[in-house]
Amino acid sequence: MTQVKISRALLSVSDKDGLVELGQALARHGVELVSTGGTAKALREAGLEVRDISDLTGFPEMMDGRVKTLHPKVHGGLLAVRDNDExxxxxAAHEIGAIDLVVVNLYPFAETVARGAERPEIIENIDIGGPSMVRSAAKNHAHVAIVTDPSDYAALVESLDAHDGKTPLAMRIRLAAKAYAHTAAYDSAIANWFAWGDAFTHPEGPEALGATPFPETMPVAFSRVDMLRYGENPHQQAALYRGASVGTQGIAQAEQVQGKALSYNNYNDADAAFELVAEFGGEDPACVIVKHANPCGVAVSGSALDAYKAAFACDTVSAFGGIVALNRPLDAQTAEAITAIFTEVVIAPDADDEARAIFAKKKNLRLLLTGSLPDAARPGFSMKTIAGGLLIQSRDNGRIAEADVQTVTTRAPTKQELADCLFAWRVAKHVKSNAIVYAKDGSTAGVGAGQMNRLESARIAAWKAKDAAEKAGWPEPRTIGSAVASDAFFPFADGLMAAVEAGATAVIQPGGSIRDEEVIAAADEAGLAMVFTGMRHFRH
Structure with a gap:
């Protein structure tokens, strides 16, 4: 059937936004309204005539509302094929009336979990009747329209107005597809809670339930936020999706205050900057500058302005057209400094009125305000598609403190060297492997990223430090007297010796190579202090 006249509608919603206006529009078209509980109450209070679901089924709502729509007179009215004689x-034999429109949104399960509700309340917010009606109506979309999203109310009303109270088939197919995606996402949230939430708070531990962080079936649900202009390259298509979990804080949830739409690459780079600056969340003001998903400058200082200046000085060439992230609200002075060169995106928890006014003069610059920073140590998972499959791992939330490192050389690092080692280590965690990071006095001196061997990364990082010094007019590169971090062990002493040539005096690395003794001996001979972390930070 191409067009279906809406004569009877069943409405049962948790989200009452737009409900009354929709009910009024349906009533204007002579549609009989059938409803349940709080939905019926809201419609009646607006002066609309509503038939209770119990009147339709002949059975009262029972078992604390768990059983109200699970009835043949509901599902028969939804599933009946209108042009099938049987x-x-x-x-007719069972006095089942047709239902032409279902408007349903489900119990707020994810929201209930997010606010820390107790297990019994979470269980009660697993909707049963709602998804059943949604699926029945969607299956029979040839005859029934199903609306699960209040944002579709306006389009539905426009269609009824344009087609004399009827819905076209194309709309019903689109709504059915959206409905199945909705119930799939809803069930994914429930499955994930059982797998990763409920099981891991069990008093006897997840083992008692046979639970694992990697269940046999991995339900994944994301909602599309926006279509992007293109992907990494103009011939690729792209879109931004947001995770289904409520309360998640990330780039996808940031408020874009100004600037043109973000591209795929902008989002990717902004996420890299945001995750790194989160490593310094509650500490001194920190600034991260990212280019092509790698940090080209990172610094901590006494103010956001000083942190930006120090980060910028590390690599003034790469910073042009880069992404800047700060862990403090933006002020006017910092905004002035950032806008002195072309910058693609700026990310911060907030910005004062003066800073916003300064950024507003750069109409293409994207300003993202996040409200807060995520906990760098939070649990979670990262995903990567491969041909025919998906790789999933727990996110790299490993962190190293002063007490966790082991001095393996004759000379122990000084207090300043150890501080620089730990700073460099935090940055190296966010640099593509093979990663080498030189740092001094709370800022990066040189970054070597993504090379096929560690020796070349050490040399490139040292060369960038030398280039930065020449451009700034410094008497020597900041690698002199610096600490150097390596994201994985030195398989040979050659990479270490390149750091020595650059002027590094302290090294932090995971250790664990079969040539550790050879590397330690080379460090001792050069007078280096070296510490092992026992933790690797490969990033591909």
């Missing part, structure tokens, strides 16, 4: 005869 179905029509069954409807």
């Amino acid at each position: 179905h029509v005869a069954a409807m």
